[in-house]
Amino acid sequence: MSTPDVDVVVVGAGPAGSCAAIVAARAGLSVVLLERGPFPGSKNMYGGVVYPRILDGLIPNWWEEAPIQRWVTRRSTMLLTETQALTVDFRSEAWGKPPYNGATAFRPDWDHWLASHAEAAGAQLLTDTTVVGLLRDSSGAVTGVRTDRPDGDLTARVVIACDGVNSFLAKEAGLYTHTDAKHFTLGVKETLSLPKEVIDERFAVRERDGVDIEIIGGTGKVNGGGFLYTGLDTLAVGVVLKLPKLAAQQQRPEQLIAGLKQHPGIAPLVQGAELKEYSAHLIPEAGVAMMPRMTMPGMLVAGDAAALCLAAGIWLEGVNFAMASGMYAAEAAVEAVRKSDTSAAGLAGYQRRLEGTFVLKDHRKLRRAPELVLSDRVQHLYPPMVANVVERMFHVDNPNPKPGLRRILDQERRKAGVKRRDLLRDGWTGFRSFG
Amino acid sequence: MSIVACVKWVSHPGEPHDERFAGMSPADQSALEFALQQAALLGTGVTVITVGPSGADKVLRDALACGATRAIRIEAPTTAAGTDVATAIADHITDAEWVWCGDYSLDRGAGSVPAFIAAHLGAEQALGVIHIDLAADGVRATRRLDGGRRELLGLQAPAVVSVEGATARLRRAGLASLRSAAAAQIEVVPATTPIHRAEFMVRPYRPRARELAAPAGDTPLDRLRVLTDAGAASVARGEMVALEPADAAARIVQALTDWGYLPHG
Amino acid sequence: MIAVVAVREGQLPSGGDEAVAECGGRAVLIGSGTAAAAADLAGIARTVTVVEMSSFQPGAWAAVLAPLLQHEPAVVLPGSPDGRDLAPRLAALLHRPLYAGALSVTPDRVELTRRGGTEIHQTHPGPDFVATLQPGVRGVTVAADATAPAVTDATPTHLPRQEHRDATVLAVLPPDPATIDLAEAPRIIGGGAGLDDEARMQQLVRIGSAIGASMGATRVITDRGWVPHERQIGTTGVVVDPDLYLAFGVSGAVQHTSGLGDPAHIVSVNVDGHCPMMQLADLAIVSDANATLDHLARLLGADADADVDADSTDAATGTETA
Ligand SMILES: Cc1cc2nc3c(=O)[nH]c(=O)nc-3n(C[C@H](O)[C@H](O)[C@H](O)COP(=O)(O)OP(=O)(O)OC[C@H]3O[C@@H](n4cnc5c(N)ncnc54)[C@H](O)[C@@H]3O)c2cc1C
């Protein structure tokens, strides 16, 4: 076959795509990075917290230049019932200094910044350009992409699909054996503006320190969870909702966010904040259970496109998994191009890297977590049970003496209608996953 | 034949404070499209020129991707005054025969640069054009007049034409040209004359109180009434309510009925 | 200050009287039928210099006017099509700054509308300048004792040597038939940049035909190519004068509202309660215009599927040619 236009075409300038482009371009390959938006990140949304440590090698001292809003030095997990809130709150000074841990950032800023590194590395970024098809040879191997532009075909030795959740490319290549609505959650988010001083005061943080609150319950009858993150002078409040339930309950996501914002545990934090923006996006929730084949002759799939987002209740991490998988895909592509074998075998380095690192290790470890966290018991039975237990523990009901914990536990379990067997099983699953 | 398109790097009306959305206005896109069509007709190339900071290279690359053959950026701040912009452009295109502009820039919105260029070049002008006929022997342009009337002008080179945004749709750049444009060389030149910043005190728009015919009416009260219901724009005129869309629609129907535009019941 | 007003067949341009009033009644009228036009300025103009010329030629006219205006520090033209063409040519010949699209002009203070009419930029000009005044922003009072202005004729016996070339006027065309239904419509439903999709314009047409209103739009919408330019309401578009105006997602920039006449009833739906269109409205509703239109369409039985009266659609979209 004639020599391809470029060594590598990366589709999608999100975190996965830009990191892939940086690695491939730095290795001296000719790289084109295609993005459908007017600039990288322009249309992209997420909750608001990135865990960028994976960049340590790629962009040394990234924290000195990354466009971040606040460093997450407080992480809370909230368990909500209609009227109660049980919060586990952790704070660490260490997370406020290099190399840091998590940070809140806006996607347009973050993605735009990462893409600028790809360009600096020599990758060619083409925006306002949408990939509408794959080019394949007679054997079915991918040989390039077709864009929506006039004379819009671009041939490449390797295509790296980083086109996000519901990947059109992975589907067209038939890498998803089955897709199922129950594997996705809908993430909806409101960005609210509030003066920095007010945020600092309400969330008890200073300067660039920020807070990450993950919420279990609080989404009414629809199974899901919520989050509340602090930007510099903005708040991100959102809910992540199980699709089938959402459909069944016929409730609009906005209503659920409104409900969350009215919860006695949340209302004081968001009070008086002004709505800046509302956005919604799908999340590949099911992890290992839904992952496609990620390697085929001439193509690799990374990030959300490969369902590598880790969405396990108290964790909602996708950007770091995307960045890492993008880097690994590019490393494998570089190997393959160097030994000019872009067959599935030649590209096998990708899967190896995924298996050998946190990317698949965390997913395997947590493979039961999403299902557990979104299960009816955890969503609707446990929160009131646990909250009631705690309420009774700390409720001083003199002259009555304090009841024993075991008795409270047992009574509340029965009240909640939870079978001891299920409780033990879920406890075990939870322990194996999170413990 | 030398053909020039003047394009300006302006912020997107929807995202006025985010430079990353900035680009060519619809009017400038139309201008570029006509320049390209005319160049094809006359078998020549198109020079795109912009006056602005380095960020303005974006609109030049977009133009190159669409088929422009040469790109020049005259170094200047975005706040450069219109007269200076025109002078700077005119000084660089003294031999230009056809100069295509948008009818006004989204931010400054004065519509004066094209006429200044024409004055500098001693060229014919057709401004605020809504229809163009290109021919080998010249250009016919239709511009708006008062009262919806229009004027059909015949133009000979050298001429400056400024067109409205709706007159043409800019072609979509092909992938190959997009790639070469991304790598293309852009000539950056200093302005020949000093560029002044336009200094202004900026405040949000408020209508000017309109002068009204002296109130007619016998009693002071009548005269007062005349004054108060004349559509003086300087004061809020009626009822303001915040409603959910469904209620908003119902309220509108009710108002139309009350005012007699819709039958009752 | 002195006003320079381009006249065609004795007709004053839009905003001509306002420019003269802004200059305290001192004016130069240039063009054809200037004497008649001067008479029309009775009660507004005090002293008028007329320069009788044939068809509009900005280059040549500027050359004729420059010597007359050398000692006039502040020169104001109406921001009408001809004024906007002539002003820069004059400014260039007189080597003066031009302030285009002014909201108000005094010898030491000029207010300009900028950024799509959302901002006012105020400046203190040097002694000598040229400005154009936005038509419709000022209004005029005609003195009760409307005495005719004192007229002097300054028509040159011979034109100065022509170093400025002008386009040849091939024809002056009557209003585009496609705009007539709009120009004369008693009821208009207008759409602006607040609308989220091109299909909204068809929805406006359907709702319009349900209440007997023609569809109009702002410049931003015509620039987007969502509707032809004949649908554009405003100073550089179609000047209308309806009894009823319904504005959806329209900010009410001066260039739009100046072409709006003085409707008896204005309804405005906008998310921003502070914008000019909301200030002008009799019923100003803070709400999402798009969702509101969907509900309105349902209430009026003007849904997409609902059967729409064909000719009213044509008329309202300007596709009708007769
Ligand atoms: C509500 C919500 C909250 C979240 N919160 C967090 C959080 O707090 N922390 C976290 O780490 N993760 C979070 N995530 C997950 C995270 O957003 C994703 O995992 C991450 O964005 C995946 O990155 P990506 O590069 O794989 O895909 P994306 O970020 O989706 O990027 C895909 C890119 O490809 C482009 N594209 C798509 N199709 C084409 C095409 N055909 N042609 C050209 N370009 C194309 C898109 O425009 C986009 O720029 C959240 C997600 C949601 C929805």
Ligand SMILES: Cc1cc2nc3c(=O)[nH]c(=O)nc-3n(C[C@H](O)[C@H](O)[C@H](O)COP(=O)(O)OP(=O)(O)OC[C@H]3O[C@@H](n4cnc5c(N)ncnc54)[C@H](O)[C@@H]3O)c2cc1C
């Ligand atoms: C020389 C010159 C001549 C011009 N001539 C004309 C002319 O003849 N006619 C004309 O119209 N313009 C003209 N303009 C342009 C004019 O200045 C304004 O730019 C234009 O009128 C603005 O149109 P718009 O209101 O649709 O857009 P914008 O000014 O962008 O206003 C959009 C409005 O929609 C609102 N909005 C946003 N989202 C929603 C939502 N979901 N629901 C409800 N509301 C929403 C916003 O709050 C805003 O008020 C001219 C400009 C110049 C410089």
Ligand SMILES: Nc1ncnc2c1ncn2[C@@H]1O[C@H](COP(=O)(O)O)[C@@H](O)[C@H]1O
């Ligand atoms: N800085 C600039 N660079 C290039 N062209 C410009 C610039 N400013 C104005 N123009 C051209 O002049 C037209 C009218 O702009 P303005 O006179 O600023 O309203 C624009 O549509 C452009 O075609």
